Amino acid sequence: MRAVIIEDETPAVASLKAVLEQNKVARIEVVAALESIEESVEYFQSFPQPDIIFMDIHLADGTAFKIFEQVDIEAPVVFTTAYDEYALQAFQVSSIDYLLKPVTVASLERALNKLKLFDTEERKAHVMRTNDTIRERNKVKSLLVMLADKFYPLPVDTVLFFYTSNEKVTAFTTDGRQHPVDRTLDALTGQLDEHLFFRANRQFIISRKAIKDIDLWFGGRLSVNLLVPVPERIVISKTKSPLFKKWILQEIE
Numbered sequence: 001m002r003a004v005i006i007e008d009e010t011p012a013v014a015s016l017k018a019v020l021e022q023n024k025v026a027r028i029e030v031v032a033a034l035e036s037i038e039e040s041v042e043y044f045q046s047f048p049q050p051d052i053i054f055m056d057i058h059l060a061d062g063t064a065f066k067i068f069e070q071v072d073i074e075a076p077v078v079f080t081t082a083y084d085e086y087a088l089q090a091f092q093v094s095s096i097d098y099l100l101k102p103v104t105v106a107s108l109e110r111a112l113n114k115l116k117l118f119d120t121e122e123r124k125a126h127v128m129r130t131n132d133t134i135r136e137r138n139k140v141k142s143l144l145v146m147l148a149d150k151f152y153p154l155p156v157d158t159v160l161f162f163y164t165s166n167e168k169v170t171a172f173t174t175d176g177r178q179h180p181v182d183r184t185l186d187a188l189t190g191q192l193d194e195h196l197f198f199r200a201n202r203q204f205i206i207s208r209k210a211i212k213d214i215d216l217w218f219g220g221r222l223s224v225n226l227l228v229p230v231p232e233r234i235v236i237s238k239t240k241s242p243l244f245k246k247w248i249l250q251e252i253e
Contacts, residue, residue, distance in 0.1 A: 002028075002029055004043070004050045005034070016103055020054075037066050038186065045071055052075055052076050053078070055077050058081065066187075076115055078098075097114055143156060143179075156197075158173045159207060160172050160206075160227070195208075201237065201240075206226065208248075210227055221235050222244060
């Protein structure tokens with residue numbers, strides 16, 4: 001059984017690996033240990049789903065539920081956390097169990113035995129419906145821009161790209177204006193229509209209609225050129241490039 005661990009504390013990862021090795025229900029191989037929401041999203045966008053995921057809820061860059069807003073998680077999830085206040089929310093996603101730390105061999109084996117009761121196809125269908133519901137609930141059509149003495153709605157379909165610098169996010173619109181946005185790029189990634197916007201890297205979310213052309217860049221990366229000037233070059237990593245190419249082709253399909 002191939003497993004992915006999502007946990008930002010090194011001692012906790014080591015402890016969980018030790019427990020996984022001791023269990024007698026299933027032989028488990030840890031294929032990846034991820035530390036953040038961003039790293040997890042990029043992993044699931046680029047690699048096949050594992051057979052099971054062990055996921056801490058509190059990560060350095062937010063709660064792990066944000067992962068479900070950005071990617072489809074088909075694998076069953078066992079939450080491993082020191083807190084119990086998220087139990088209900090955990091079972092609204094693809095969770096099969098909710099284990100409090102420190103995880104013991106006995107509690108792990110109960111979770112693995114529970115997994116055997118699930119029908120694979122029924123579980124996948126449920127997870128896909130849940131992920132769709134989460135994303136649709138959070139999708140935004142406009143943003144509320146706050147200024148010193150006023151505020152106004154900003155329709156997202158007028159935005160060419162979002163850019164973050166010095167912990168400030170700015171929306172650049174079709175009329176050439178710039179608008180301060182009181183949301184992080186991580187939050188926006190899960191709330192914007194994924195067919196219209198793409199998270200290029202840590203600095204940019206770009207609109208499909210803003211793209212002029214794309215250059216091959218060093219090391220298997222891509223450089224995206226927009227129809228308008230940008231604060232810095234938009235480079236897409238080698239890992240994310242296949243996903244970007246697939247996203248671009250959606251317009252033609």
